[in-house]
Amino acid sequence: MAHNKRSKSLQKESAKVPLAPPTKTPKVPTPVEQADGSPKPTNTKTSPATRISDDSASSTLRCYNIPDYRLEHPEFRIFMSGEGSSLEYGVEGDLSAAAPPIRDSKYLSNEQCIALYRWMLLNRRMEVALENLYKQGKVVGGVYFGLGQEGCSCASALALGPDDWLGPMIRNQGAMLVRGFSARDIMRQYMAKGDSPTWGRDASSHFGDWQRRNVCAPISMLGELIGVMAGICLGARLQGKNVAGLTYVGDGGQSTGVTYESLNFAAVQKLGLVLVVENNLWGYSTPSDMQFCVKDLAERAIAYGIPGVIVDGTDPCQVYDATYEACERAHRGEGPTLIEAKMMRMKGHAIHDAAQYVPAKLFDYWRNRDPIARFENYLINVKGWLTAEDNHKLIEDVERELEADREAAVASPMPDPETDKTHQGVYCDPSCHQIKPKYGPVVAKPREPGSGGPKAVEAAAHLK
Numbered sequence: 001m002a003h004n005k006r007s008k009s010l011q012k013e014s015a016k017v018p019l020a021p022p023t024k025t026p027k028v029p030t031p032v033e034q035a036d037g038s039p040k041p042t043n044t045k046t047s048p049a050t051r052i053s054d055d056s057a058s059s060t061l062r063c064y065n066i067p068d069y070r071l072e073h074p075e076f077r078i079f080m081s082g083e084g085s086s087l088e089y090g091v092e093g094d095l096s097a098a099a100p101p102i103r104d105s106k107y108l109s110n111e112q113c114i115a116l117y118r119w120m121l122l123n124r125r126m127e128v129a130l131e132n133l134y135k136q137g138k139v140v141g142g143v144y145f146g147l148g149q150e151g152c153s154c155a156s157a158l159a160l161g162p163d164d165w166l167g168p169m170i171r172n173q174g175a176m177l178v179r180g181f182s183a184r185d186i187m188r189q190y191m192a193k194g195d196s197p198t199w200g201r202d203a204s205s206h207f208g209d210w211q212r213r214n215v216c217a218p219i220s221m222l223g224e225l226i227g228v229m230a231g232i233c234l235g236a237r238l239q240g241k242n243v244a245g246l247t248y249v250g251d252g253g254q255s256t257g258v259t260y261e262s263l264n265f266a267a268v269q270k271l272g273l274v275l276v277v278e279n280n281l282w283g284y285s286t287p288s289d290m291q292f293c294v295k296d297l298a299e300r301a302i303a304y305g306i307p308g309v310i311v312d313g314t315d316p317c318q319v320y321d322a323t324y325e326a327c328e329r330a331h332r333g334e335g336p337t338l339i340e341a342k343m344m345r346m347k348g349h350a351i352h353d354a355a356q357y358v359p360a361k362l363f364d365y366w367r368n369r370d371p372i373a374r375f376e377n378y379l380i381n382v383k384g385w386l387t388a389e390d391n392h393k394l395i396e397d398v399e400r401e402l403e404a405d406r407e408a409a410v411a412s413p414m415p416d417p418e419t420d421k422t423h424q425g426v427y428c429d430p431s432c433h434q435i436k437p438k439y440g441p442v443v444a445k446p447r448e449p450g451s452g453g454p455k456a457v458e459a460a461a462h463l464k
């Protein structure tokens with residue numbers, strides 16, 4: 001029931017498809033089953049990242065499990081060859097396998113799946129429109145794309161409850177849409193229009209809404225948002241409420257020191273951080289094979305003492321289910337979860353990057369795993385939840401909405417230079433600091449002035 005209540009309140013200002021209560025789906029393989037339902041040879045317990053073997057004090061071998069929801073386990077390696085100007089990346093491994101099916105969701109109803117598909121479509125089509133606006137010289141700065149990652153962005157944000165928080169990164173424009181921003185807002189922002197969310201003071205997707213939508217603006221310095229989201233969860237807890245704080249970090253960004261510090265802090269304090277590690281195989285032009293040595297980034301969860309889960313980032317149902325369960329843990333006050341979503345960045349780093357360094361056959365492989373095409377096929381042909389005719393109408397509806405948003409954004413005025421003279425909206429003013437508690441009065445006992453009481457005791461009382 002909590003799920004139903006949560007889904008209704010996603011601040012979906014432009015949602016067209018009503019959400020329905022979750023339906024029970026037919027039996028689906030659990031993370032410890034193979035697609036045919038037979039047990040996997042290893043990982044025989046379902047609880048995430050729990051230690052599954054240290055039965056005797058003398059044991060020298062410890063085993064942990066990391067649930068892996070994927071229905072395929074691609075094995076390939078990217079390597080560097082040549083020298084100087086002939087230096088290039090190659091890929092070796094089996095790239096011939098057919099795309100896997102979509103895993104049935106344990107929580108999403110058919111109506112919710114269709115709503116999710118619509119968000120993903122809107123996400124993609126909006127980015128195509130942004131690319132065109134850029135080519136027309138209307139965008140100020142660059143454009144960042146989440147092509148191939150729409151399922152991950154949209155499904156993860158959809159799993160949040162109304163009191164939860166979102167901390168998107170630049171590729172998570174789909175998550176912004178799900179959380180209630182319109183394509184019009186995002187396009188205005190990219191064109192630095194005077195009525196954009198930052199009144200033309202910043203470009204690309206660096207904006208949030210802490211008042212209504214519980215969205216923390218992206219932070220460019222990779223990993224920094226994790227600590228901020230942990231802080232939001234801590235602040236809510238001090239007000240008597242356990243919230244989930246969903247944010248993202250890439251395969252490149254997760255190597256930063258602040259990622260470790262923030263995640264460790266969240267783990268120790270059992271804060272409701274939900275960290276989606278978007279392993280899209282590239283960080284700028286560095287392949288993930290040259291970025292880290294662990295096989296799966298979800299394994300890092302073991303070192304933090306928190307659950308780690310692997311999902312196919314091109315399968316929105318897997319992403320939704322894993323994020324939903326992580327949010328439930330957060331609401332129960334059980335602490336953070338690390339979800340590794342494996343997928344592929346299907347364009348360059350940003351619009352200026354043609355990604356010529358990416359081996360073409362790797363693009364071909366992942367193009368076959370397109371999240372939208374596969375989800376569309378799932379809804380129409382596998383489940384029969386959407387007719388071809390209704391799909392056609394849905395696509396037309398998305399296009400109509402986008403065109404109206406695009407026209408309005410283009411017609412918006414540029415910022416008035418007069419307002420800039422006063423630095424309005426650039427620097428902090430006293431009103432910025434008047435942020436009232438959102439969930440209730442702060443329950444922490446303030447330190448008595450001049451008491452000089454023992455700090456350790458006070459910290460324990462404040463934070464735990």
Ligand SMILES: Cc1ncc(C[n+]2csc(CCOP(=O)(O)OP(=O)(O)O)c2C)c(N)n1
Pocket residue numbers: 171220221222249250251252253254256278280282283284345349
């Ligand atoms: C701490 C820090 N170092 C470097 C950069 C420059 N930078 C911006 S994006 C990027 C690559 C990020 O790759 P990844 O984390 O894999 O995310 P992706 O772009 O693939 O989504 C880099 C190095 C930065 N913004 N912050």
Ligand SMILES: [Mg+2]
Pocket residue numbers: 250251252278279280281282283284345
């Ligand atoms: Mg990356």
